[in-house]
Structure formats: structure tokens, C-alpha cells
Amino acid sequence: MAHDYSERMSLMLDGRLAAQERAELEAHLQVCDECRTRWVAFQQVDRVLSNAATFAPAPGFANRFVERLAKQQVEQARRARRERTVAWVGVFATGLAAMALLIVPALLATWASLVGFAEGAPTLFVSVVEELARWLVTLSALGEAGFSVLSTLTRSSGSILMGYTLMLVLVTTAWVSVMKNVSRRWNTATLPVLL
Amino acid sequence: MYDNEPADVLAARRGNTAAFTRLVEAYQKPVYNLAYRMLGDSAEAEEAAQEAFLRAYTQFSTYQPGRKFSSWLFSIASHHCIDLLRRRRLTWLSIEDEEAPAEALMTVELGPEDTMLQKEQETTVRKLLATLPPDYRLPVVLRYWYDLSYEEIAEATHSTVSAVKSKLFRARTMLAERAGRLTPATATRG
Numbered sequence: 117m118a119h120d121y122s123e124r125m126s127l128m129l130d131g132r133l134a135a136q137e138r139a140e141l142e143a144h145l146q147v148c149d150e151c152r153t154r155w156v157a158f159q160q161v162d163r164v165l166s167n168a169a170t171f172a173p174a175p176g177f178a179n180r181f182v183e184r185l186a187k188q189q190v191e192q193a194r195r196a197r198r199e200r201t202v203a204w205v206g207v208f209a210t211g212l213a214a215m216a217l218l219i220v221p222a223l224l225a226t227w228a229s230l231v232g233f234a235e236g237a238p239t240l241f242v243s244v245v246e247e248l249a250r251w252l253v254t255l256s257a258l259g260e261a262g263f264s265v266l267s268t269l270t271r272s273s274g275s276i277l278m279g280y281t282l283m284l285v286l287v288t289t290a291w292v293s294v295m296k297n298v299s300r301r302w303n304t305a306t307l308p309v310l311l
Numbered sequence: 312m313y314d315n316e317p318a319d320v321l322a323a324r325r326g327n328t329a330a331f332t333r334l335v336e337a338y339q340k341p342v343y344n345l346a347y348r349m350l351g352d353s354a355e356a357e358e359a360a361q362e363a364f365l366r367a368y369t370q371f372s373t374y375q376p377g378r379k380f381s382s383w384l385f386s387i388a389s390h391h392c393i394d395l396l397r398r399r400r401l402t403w404l405s406i407e408d409e410e411a412p413a414e415a416l417m418t419v420e421l422g423p424e425d426t427m428l429q430k431e432q433e434t435t436v437r438k439l440l441a442t443l444p445p446d447y448r449l450p451v452v453l454r455y456w457y458d459l460s461y462e463e464i465a466e467a468t469h470s471t472v473s474a475v476k477s478k479l480f481r482a483r484t485m486l487a488e489r490a491g492r493l494t495p496a497t498a499t500r501g
Contacts, residue, residue: 126480130454132461157487161439164490165455168436169429173343173357178336181364185328188365 121151125158207295214287219280221248255279312381313337320380324371331371335364338381341457342388348452349392349445351437359395363388385457386467389449396445442489447482450475 124141127133133141145152224245256279316337322330342363347356367374367387374383440448449468453459459467464475 122484123476123480126483127476129483130461130479132476154487157490158483161483161486161490164432164435164439165451165486167432168455169433170340170456171344171347171353171356172340173360177339177343177357177360178332181335181339181361182328182332184361185365185368 121145121148122154125151125155129158129162203295207292210291210295211288214291215284217287219284221252221280224248252279255283258283316380320374321376323368324374324376326371331368334380334384338364338384341381342384344456345385345388345452346392348440348456349389349448350395351441355395359392360388363391366391379463382459382463382467385453385459386469389453389467390469393445393449439486439489443482443485447478447485450478451482451486454479 121141121144124133124137128138128141145155258279316334319327319330319333323334339360343356343360346359346363347353350356350359363384367384370387374380440451443451450464453464453467461472461475461479464470465472468475470478
């Protein structure tokens, strides 16, 4: 016999069967041994679970939670401090690197221009300084393009150093911005304020 | 729900630890019992219940004030238990191989005669639950121990009413088979 009453049995146990469906199920159980066997099994399981005990934790659960929460908060504070330190180190390291990148060649170029490319200077050194000088000119041109307000100044004889200065500002600002975003992602409290 | 629960929930949501501790005191038993019924071990249940409360505390901003607090809390505890069960790649223990669980505390004091009977019944319950996959065990626990409606179970498990209905039916079929009252062939047919 084709029938499908098992799901209705489950609904009946939960009191979610409409009166008519309930009557149909009860009528079917009168004539179907197979479904009646299943219904008895469902009822048995229902009885066992309905009478099952509720368990409680060992005494002091709330106190253990408070201790655990305090420990977690200490750990979180420690982690936040560590992340702030890393962020700060990152900011200064990258800033210093940017400054070194820009200032060192400028100093070398200045020194070279003051001293002059002496006879007998190592060829490699001369070519490096020349390369740096060309690079400085390029940077200067970029600075001029980006900062037209300062064009008067950048057209002066100190245009190379001015270009450097502008690049220095740009690179450092970019790095600080990056580090600020990183620190925000790490959810550090003081770094964004300080930056 | 206790008298001052709404005020404590609001205060706890603002980060008031004392208010949250009162919520822990009020809900420690149901959350622990849920974890115990899902995991079947008292030590794991303690750990899971503690972790569930910690998660509730740190994720309190996700709680919507209009929602029933207990449902939200059970939802966190339920998902944590299911995560644990999946993580440890639980192989459903056979009734024969299953070891006795660590002793847990019952909420009702029993006499010596009752204790034996209760222990036997408890063993039966534990073995039956252990046969269910976690996704099926959860609606059964929420239905029988917390008397949640299908709608509340669906909310707590991030599911639908029809899915809850189906899972309860299938879980009962599995349990009935396990209880030895039905042969597998009979249970799967209409």
C-alpha cells in the first residue's frame, strides 16, 4: 500500500497537525500495521526525550567566566599594544627609508657638485653620481608638474633639491597613509589619533 | 527571562560586565545543557558554554534589541557546538563502542532508586543523540529541552521552518530505527 504518514506523525508529536490531518492519521493507524509500528516507535522516542534530564554546570561557572573574560581582556590589550608597536615601527622605518632614499642622493649630488669630479675619481663613482643627478632632474620635473603653485621656486637653481623635498613629502605622506589604514584594520586605538 | 533581563541586556550591550555576568548566571544552565546534549561530555560542554558566553560578550553589537535574547544566545552556543563537532570530525559512535561520559550534574535531586532508573534513561538518551548527525541533533535538542517552536528553532539555527520540520522528522526516524522498534527498511518507506 502506498502511503506517507511518517512526516505527519512527527508533526503530530509537536502538536502541529490540523484536526482533519490528525483524524486522517488516526484512521490510517487503525488499518495499517506498518504505520502503527512506526507510530509506537516515534512515541517511544518522544517519551524518552521528553523525560530526559537537564544538566547544570559545576558550581562557580559564572566566576570562572568572569576570570576567563578578564584574562581574555588582558590578552587583547597586550595584543593591541604589540600591534601598535609594530605599526609605529613600520611608520618610522618606512618614513626613514623614504627620507634616506631621497636625502642621501641629494647629499651625494651636492657634495659632488661642490668638490667637482676630480681627476682620478673612480669611474664607477662618477657614473653613479651622474646617474643620480639625472634621476634628480627627473624627480624635479615631476615635482614641478604636481605642484604648479611652487613652479617659481622650482625653476630656480635649487630645483633639484626642491624636487627632492616634494618627493620626500609625497612618499612620506603616502607611507603614513598606508600605515594609518593598516593600524585601523588592526583596530589599534591610539595610532590613528596620533597620526 | 528574569525580571531585570531587558535592562541587563541593554547594559551588557554597552559593555557593562556586571550586567553580562548576571546574564551568565541566569543562562548558564540552559547554555551548558545545550552544549552537553550536543557534545555528550561534561568537560567539553563546560568549555563550549564558557566560549559561547565569551563570544556573546564580544559580539554583543550584533544582537538586535527586538530579538529574544535567549534565542540569540542559543544560536551562538549551537553554532559553536556544531563547529566543534565538525572540527573534531566526529565519527558517530556506535552504541556498543561508546564510552561512559564524564559525570554531569542533574538539576533535580533524586533518591537512590530513582538515580539508577534515571541513569539508565540518561544513558539511553545520550546513546540515541550520539547516533544523530550534528545538524539533526541540534533541532532535536532545541525542541525537547527548550520547547522551542519550529519558527524559533529556525531562527536559532539560521534555517527555515520547512527545513526544521524535515530535520525533526528525519531525526525521529533515525532515532526510532536506533531504538530498535523499526527495521531500516520499514522506516524509510512511507
